[in-house]
Amino acid sequence: GQQVQQSPASLVLQEGENAELQCNFSSTATQLQWFYQSPGGSLVSLLSNPSGTKHTGRLTSTTVTKERRSSLHISSSQTTDSGTYLCAIGRNSNNRIFFGDGTQLVVKP
Amino acid sequence: EAGVTQSPRYAVLQEGQAVSFWCDPISGHDTLYWYQQPRDQGPQLLVYFRDEAVIDNSQLPSDRFSAVRPKGTNSTLKIQSAKQGDTATYLCASSPRLGAQDTQYFGPGTRLLVL
Numbered sequence: 271g272q273q274v275q276q277s278p279a280s281l282v283l284q285e286g287e288n289a290e291l292q293c294n295f296s297s298t299a300t301q302l303q304w305f306y307q308s309p310g311g312s313l314v315s316l317l318s319n320p321s322g323t324k325h326t327g328r329l330t331s332t333t334v335t336k337e338r339r340s341s342l343h344i345s346s347s348q349t350t351d352s353g354t355y356l357c358a359i360g361r362n363s364n365n366r367i368f369f370g371d372g373t374q375l376v377v378k379p
Numbered sequence: 380e381a382g383v384t385q386s387p388r389y390a391v392l393q394e395g396q397a398v399s400f401w402c403d404p405i406s407g408h409d410t411l412y413w414y415q416q417p418r419d420q421g422p423q424l425l426v427y428f429r430d431e432a433v434i435d436n437s438q439l440p441s442d443r444f445s446a447v448r449p450k451g452t453n454s455t456l457k458i459q460s461a462k463q464g465d466t467a468t469y470l471c472a473s474s475p476r477l478g479a480q481d482t483q484y485f486g487p488g489t490r491l492l493v494l
Contacts, residue, residue, distance in 0.1 A: 274421070285493075288401060303482065310487070311468055311490065312485070312488070313422070313470065313485040313486045313488075314485050315482045315483070315484075318482060319429070356421055356422075358421075366424060366427070366435065367483065368424075369421030369422050369423070370421050371419065371420050371421045372420075372421055
């Protein structure tokens with residue numbers, strides 16, 4: 271079954287609004303990463319946050335390991351934030367990670 | 380430092396044709412991954428290597444798919460007899476060290492359309 275569930279599946283915002291993306295996972299995770307995938311397909315790591323709260327720029331991730339959930343908050347969204355946000359978990363030391371199906375974000379000017 | 384490179388960027392095939400995808404990982408990275416990403420889904424691992432050795436190929440459809448990394452650097456993923464269900468983007472990624480939970484760095488992908 272699906273190990274990583276993301277919500278919402280899609281989100282449309284006006285520029286300047288904040289976004290809250292959710293990731294729930296069905297098994298314990300020692301690794302959790304948020305990735306961004308541009309409309310052209312290139313995938314880049316945004317944050318690695320297996321537990322607690324982490325900030326980088328306008329992004330804040332909070333992971334509650336015991337509850338098997340993580341969130342990604344994007345403040346003051348910009349049109350260039352449009353794309354797909356993917357959550358991925360890892361369970362042990364072999365580097366294998368499992369992706370959710372992503373949240374497609376559209377930020378309108 | 381150059382990133383992960385992949386070629387070709389796009390491929391269009393008829394069912395039954397063969398195709399090969401090529402990946403050049405970041406220099407010095409010992410671990411290389413191939414993922415399949417169907418439209419509107421997350422990437423799904425097909426196979427990964429440490430140096431030239433296959434670590435896990437359990438998700439690779441072995442009757443038609445094969446992957447090699449003969450010198451522990453570049454890698455090739457081949458589909459022998461493509462089916463419409465193989466339509467997807469094929470992503471290659473590399474990470475510095477197996478077992479260290481390092482971030483994976485992704486290439487731009489090859490978008491495959493099987494007619």
